[in-house]
Amino acid sequence: MLAKKGVNPPSFRKTGTTIVGLVFQYGVILGADTRATEGPIVCDKNCEKIHYMAPNIYCCGAGTAADTEAVTDMVSSQLQLHRYHTGRESRVVTALTLLKRHLFNYQGYVSAALVLGGVDVTGPHLHTIYPHGSTDTLPFATMGSGSLAAMAVFESKYKEGLTRNEGIKLVTEAICSGIFNDLGSGSNVDVCVITKGGKEYLRNHLQPNPRTYTNSKGYSFPKKTEVLLTKIIPLKEKVEIIEGGDAMEE
Amino acid sequence: MPKQQANWSPYDNNGGSCVAIAGADYCVIAADTRMSTGYNILTRDYSKICKLADKCVMASSGFQADVKALQKHLAARHLIYQHQHNKQMSCPAMAQLLSNTLYYKRFFPYYSFNVLGGLDNEGKGCVFTYDAVGSYEKVGYSSQGSGSTLIMPFLDNQLKSPSPLLLPVQDAVTPLAEAEAVDLVKTVFASASERDIYTGDKLEIVVINADGIRREYMDLRKD
Numbered sequence A: 001m002l003a004k005k006g007v008n009p010p011s012f013r014k015t016g017t018t019i020v021g022l023v024f025q026y027g028v029i030l031g032a033d034t035r036a037t038e039g040p041i042v043c044d045k046n047c048e049k050i051h052y053m054a055p056n057i058y059c060c061g062a063g064t065a066a067d068t069e070a071v072t073d074m075v076s077s078q079l080q081l082h083r084y085h086t087g088r089e090s091r092v093v094t095a096l097t098l099l100k101r102h103l104f105n106y107q108g109y110v111s112a113a114l115v116l117g118g119v120d121v122t123g124p125h126l127h128t129i130y131p132h133g134s135t136d137t138l139p140f141a142t143m144g145s146g147s148l149a150a151m152a153v154f155e156s157k158y159k160e161g162l163t164r165n166e167g168i169k170l171v172t173e174a175i176c177s178g179i180f181n182d183l184g185s186g187s188n189v190d191v192c193v194i195t196k197g198g199k200e201y202l203r204n205h206l207q208p209n210p211r212t213y214t215n216s217k218g219y220s221f222p223k224k225t226e227v228l229l230t231k232i233i234p235l236k237e238k239v240e241i242i243e244g245g246d247a248m249e250e
Numbered sequence B: 001m002p003k004q005q006a007n008w009s010p011y012d013n014n015g016g017s018c019v020a021i022a023g024a025d026y027c028v029i030a031a032d033t034r035m036s037t038g039y040n041i042l043t044r045d046y047s048k049i050c051k052l053a054d055k056c057v058m059a060s061s062g063f064q065a066d067v068k069a070l071q072k073h074l075a076a077r078h079l080i081y082q083h084q085h086n087k088q089m090s091c092p093a094m095a096q097l098l099s100n101t102l103y104y105k106r107f108f109p110y111y112s113f114n115v116l117g118g119l120d121n122e123g124k125g126c127v128f129t130y131d132a133v134g135s136y137e138k139v140g141y142s143s144q145g146s147g148s149t150l151i152m153p154f155l156d157n158q159l160k161s162p163s164p165l166l167l168p169v170q171d172a173v174t175p176l177a178e179a180e181a182v183d184l185v186k187t188v189f190a191s192a193s194e195r196d197i198y199t200g201d202k203l204e205i206v207v208i209n210a211d212g213i214r215r216e217y218m219d220l221r222k223d
Helices: A065-086 A092-105 A147-157 A164-181 B064-085 B091-104 B148-158 B178-195
Strands: A019-024 A027-033 A036-038 A041-044 A050-054 A057-063 A112-120 A123-129 A135-137 A140-143 A189-195 A199-206 B017-022 B026-032 B035-037 B040-043 B049-053 B056-062 B112-119 B125-130 B136-139 B141-145 B202-209 B212-219
Touching (some): A019 A112, A019 A164, A027 A057, A027 A123, A027 A164, A041 B178, A050 A065, A057 A065, A057 A092, A057 A189, A065 A092, A092 A112, A112 A140, A112 A189, A123 A140, A147 A164, A164 A189, A164 A199, B017 B056, B017 B125, B017 B148, B017 B178, B026 B056, B026 B112, B026 B125, B026 B178, B049 B064, B064 B091, B064 B112, B091 B112, B112 B141, B112 B202, B148 B178
Antiparallel strands (some): A019 A027, A019 A140, A027 A189, A036 A041, A057 A112, A112 A123, A123 A135, B026 B202, B035 B040, B049 B056, B202 B212
C-alpha cells in the first residue's frame, strides 16, 4: 500500500556472513564461517562469530561486527548478574527477551542479526533475532548473506532427532555451502555443540581454504626510493638565538 | 511525494583481476576465471583473456558483456586489417586500435578495464594499460580489476619501477627470467584471492615468447 504512494520499503543488505543453528537429539548445534569483510575486501580471515552468552547459551552474530560484539557482551553481563541474583542457571528465553528489547528500542539501527541457541532446565532452544527486534523459534535456522545457500542444505537434509555426528556434519555442510557459494562468507567453519551435559566449542572445526601458492624462495623488500639529491642545510643558521629573554609567565 | 529516481543501470560488474608483465623477450598475461554478480558466483570457469593477433593478447575485467562485444569488434577489425595489409597487426598497432575503439564510445563507455600484452616488432615484451574510455600508456607491467589495488603496490615493489624523475628515462621492462615472472604472477594472485572476495577459483596464465603462445592454469581459493 505504501509503495503505491511512492514510499519504497527500505532495502536491507545482509552483510557478509553465514551463520546457522539446528536442534538435534540432545541439544543444539551452532555453526558460523570466519570471514569478516569491509565491502569487497576481507579484513579478517579468521574471526570468531560464535559469542559466549552463558555457560549453557551461545549466540552467532551477523551484521555490523561492532553491533554483534557489543550487544552479545552486554547481554552476557546482564545474564551473569541475573544468575547471581536468582541463584539459577540462565534460560535461553531470558537472553532472547533481553536482546529483542534492546534491538527494538534502537529501531533497527543496531544492525545485529543473531542466531541464539542453548540448553536449559526447560530443554533445548533455538531462536533467530532480527535487527528490528522480531524473533522466531525454529528447529533449524540460518542468517547472513549466505543464509540462502545454507538454508538450501538444511531444507534438503534436516530431520528431527539427528545424532551428534549427523548434526555436526549437516551444520558443516550448510556453512560450507555458504563459504563456497556466497562471496561474503569464507575461510573456516566454527561449530559449537551445546547439550545438557555441557558445551563443546569446536573452533576451526574445518579448514577447507588453505593458501593456494607460496613461493619457496620468498621475497625480499630492499629499500626502494632512489636518492635524487643529497644536500645538507644546517638549521641553526636559519634561526636567530637571542640570549637571556624573559621567562614565560606562569 | 518524494521524486522517483531511476534505478535501472545498463552496467554490472562481474569482478575479477588481470595482470600483465613485460620481459626482455617474453610477455606474461594472467587473469582469474571467476565471474560474479553482487555476492553470487555465476561461473568459476570463465576466460577473461582473448588472443587478438599472433603476438598480441588482451585481458579485461569489468562488465563481461561489454568485454565480449569489444573483443568481437577488435577481432573483426583485425580480420579487415589482414585482408588489406596481408600481415598480422603488431602489438603497438593493436594498442592504438583499442584506444580509439574505446574512445569512440566516450559517452556510453565499454565498462571494460583492459590490459594488453604481447611482443613488439623487435620481439621485446610490451604491456599497455587502459582505462574505460581509452586513455593508454606503454608500461613494463600493470594490473586492472577488483584486485588491482592489492596487486599493483606489490608489483611496484618487486619490479623496481624506476622513478620517472630520473634522467635519462629508463625502460620499465623487467630483467627477470620468464619462470620468475610466472612465479611472481602466481604469488600475486594467491595473495589477492586471500583478501579480495571477487578474485579466486582458478588462474589462467598466458605466456608469449619467440616460440609462440603457451597457456597454464593454477587453482586459487574457491571461497
